[in-house]
Amino acid sequence: MIRDYSDFLPLRARNAGRHSDFNPLQALGWQPFFAQQISVEDLSVTPPVRIVEVHRNGLHALGDGIDTILPPRADVTLGDWLMLDPLRPRSSRVLERTSLIKRPAPGTDWQEQLIAANIDTAFIVTSCNQDFKVARLERYAALTFEAGITPVIVVTKTDLLTDSQSYIDSARTVSDMIDVVALYARGDAPRTKLTSWCRPGKTVAFLGSSGVGKSTLANALL
Ligand SMILES: Nc1nc2c(ncn2[C@@H]2O[C@H](COP(=O)(O)OP(=O)(O)OP(=O)(O)O)[C@@H](O)[C@H]2O)c(=O)[nH]1
Ligand SMILES: [Mg+2]
Structure with missing residues (x-):
């Protein structure tokens, strides 16, 4: 890999x-x-x-x-x-890590595979369509909390709906300790709404299914 x-x-x-x-x-x-x-x-x-x-x-x-x-x-x-x-x-x-994502190594039940270290914030990305599943958001949230990373849920593709509020409300049920940001990822919104987590020296990661807008967000922030 x-x-x-x-x-x-x-x-x-x-x-x-x-x-x-x-x-x-x-x-x-x-x-x-x-x-x-x-x-x-x-x-x-x-x-x-x-x-x-x-x-x-x-x-x-x-x-x-x-x-x-x-x-x-x-x-x-x-x-x-x-x-x-x-x-x-x-x-x-x-050096000792601020955070660590790991999982059981494929094919063994005792070895660990280290995935990524020293991430400050993980953007858990989902879109307002069939990808949206609270259970999946909960799994990502658990993974980030366990790793010692601050999660932020980012709901993309708000432009495809007239009312995205029900998705935002559902995302808020995952945890009251997680900020939820909803946006149109192809516009200016990523820069205005996500920069507070992306200050110089901070390391962020994007988690989420294929097609939800992770690369679009990363490119907008770059
Ligand atoms: N309408 C709309 N399209 C979006 C938005 N965000 C991303 N897209 C589009 O959705 C498609 C997939 O976006 P990507 O950023 O490539 O998704 P990804 O999460 O990086 O997908 P993988 O690399 O396959 O994991 C692209 O055609 C984007 O232009 C959005 O907020 N609104
Ligand atoms: Mg991508």
């Missing part, structure tokens, strides 16, 4: 190492939570890198002036921060 999320990085982070007038680590999502796990000495010997792509045969890692492929490791996943040991990359220390 290939999970390539590098296109969703801020342009500056993608170009880490090619510019010097910004802090690429912050653009990649570096936060005080990670900084407080390391010493200044660690920083000079083993620079932090973030995993931005997971391939079967390697982990794509970006840092301040670093763009490299590391050997795959079952204990490292997309979004992880590693203190890169240039001499023994396989032994690079994995």
Whole structure:
């Protein structure tokens, strides 16, 4: 499986190492939570890198002036921060995570497969049509709460109905701890309604069935 999320990085982070007038680590999502796990000495010997792509045969890692492929490791996943040991990359220390999505590894009932780490907000996307199912929203909500991620339900395709309020009301029944945003994803609404969760240095994910508008939202926010 290939999970390539590098296109969703801020342009500056993608170009880490090619510019010097910004802090690429912050653009990649570096936060005080990670900084407080390391010493200044660690920083000079083993620079932090973030995993931005997971391939079967390697982990794509970006840092301040670093763009490299590391050997795959079952204990490292997309979004992880590693203190890169240039001499023994396989032994690079994995920093404690703010959040982690995992599931039982296919074919085993005891191994875990790590899916994504250090996500701040997950947009649970559904559209106002046959895709809309409260039970599915509840499953996604449980997954995000268990992972330590803030969920936000985004109801798309409001333009296809004269009255989308019943969908919004149903989405609100999932949990009173989850914000619900309804919008037309192809217009300006994603930028005006979702930016408060997408501030610099924040990592967001989009969850939802095929065709609900995840790519449309991501592109609008980019
Ligand atoms: N009318 C309308 N169409 C939308 C809206 N949001 C997305 N679409 C359209 O729905 C289709 C699917 O949107 P995508 O963003 O590709 O959906 P996706 O969730 O990324 O789908 P997968 O990549 O297959 O998982 C596209 O043709 C979009 O233009 C919306 O708010 N209103
Ligand atoms: Mg898509």
